[in-house]
Each structure stands twice: as structure tokens, then as C-alpha cells.
Amino acid sequence: MNISETAKEMFIHRNTLIYRIEKIKEILKTDLKNYEELLQIQLALRIYRLLGKSLYHDEFAD
Structure with missing residues (x-):
């Protein structure tokens, strides 16, 4: 649940992770x-x- 740590583990920028999470929330409507x-x-x-x-x-x- 930590954006910075998750982004590091995924080797992506934290803003990219935030964008992806928002898209997932939008698609799943959750x-x-x-x-x-x-x-x-x-x-x-x-x-x-x-x-x-x-x-x-x-x-x-x-």
C-alpha cells in the first residue's frame, strides 16, 4: 500500500503507478x-x- 516502494519494486515511476491504479479503479468501478x-x-x-x-x-x- 506504499506507492513509492511499490513503484521501486515494479521499476516504474511513481506517477506511472498512480495513473495505472486510477485506471484500474475506473475500469473496476471500485x-x-x-x-x-x-x-x-x-x-x-x-x-x-x-x-x-x-x-x-x-x-x-x-
């Missing part, structure tokens, strides 16, 4: 400061990644 909404987004992304990895792995399992 408030990322709301803990429950943020948790739902995080869970959805983790499930997506898990399903994506298992689907990719199953496809080439033969």
Missing part, C-alpha cells in the same frame, strides 16, 4: 482502499493464476 473489495480482487487474481497454471500444465501433460 475503491481499492475498501478492504473487502481489495480482498475480493486479490483472491480473484490468485484463483485466476492457479487455474491458468493448472490449465496450461494439463494441456501439455501428454
Whole structure:
């Protein structure tokens, strides 16, 4: 939740990060400061990644 630290970790300028966060909020029509909404987004992304990895792995399992 720290803009400067997150920007450093992503190797982008902090203003770029702020712009991207605003676009995400606009697209999702959500408030990322709301803990429950943020948790739902995080869970959805983790499930997506898990399903994506298992689907990719199953496809080439033969």
C-alpha cells in the first residue's frame, strides 16, 4: 500500500503507478482502499493464476 516502494519494486515511476491504479479503479468501478473489495480482487487474481497454471500444465501433460 506504499506507492513509492511499490513503484521501486515494479521499476516504474511513481506517477506511472498512480495513473495505472486510477485506471484500474475506473475500469473496476471500485475503491481499492475498501478492504473487502481489495480482498475480493486479490483472491480473484490468485484463483485466476492457479487455474491458468493448472490449465496450461494439463494441456501439455501428454
